[in-house]
Amino acid sequence: MISNDPRVPWSPRASHPADGSTLPLYMVFFFLLGLVGFAIHGLSDGGGALVLAIIVSGVFFACFLILFAVYWIGYLLKGHATWLAERQAESDGPSTGHQPEA
Numbered sequence: 001m002i003s004n005d006p007r008v009p010w011s012p013r014a015s016h017p018a019d020g021s022t023l024p025l026y027m028v029f030f031f032l033l034g035l036v037g038f039a040i041h042g043l044s045d046g047g048g049a050l051v052l053a054i055i056v057s058g059v060f061f062a063c064f065l066i067l068f069a070v071y072w073i074g075y076l077l078k079g080h081a082t083w084l085a086e087r088q089a090e091s092d093g094p095s096t097g098h099q100p101e102a
Contacts, residue, residue: 023074
């Protein structure tokens with residue numbers, strides 16, 4: 001969510017990818033495909049289908065884990081950017097790690 005605080009020095013241009021529903025939708029999609037691949041692995045009676053099901057389910061779960069990591073890193077970075085903007089707005093200048101002089 002983009003802050004509507006008037007102290008934030010820039011106007012919001014576009015929503016953050018962590019706010020959208022596309023990335024979580026892809027995460028759920030790949031997780032379900034991984035489960036389907038795992039179910040096919042359990043139902044297969046051996047041979048080439050078993051190896052193929054293992055590879056396919058592994059690839060889908062790997063895609064899920066990568067998207068999960070990207071989503072949460074983006075979420076944490078967005079939270080840090082919001083915190084930094086609030087801190088800069090409080091000190092009326094760029095954050096240097098020092099308290100403003102009185």
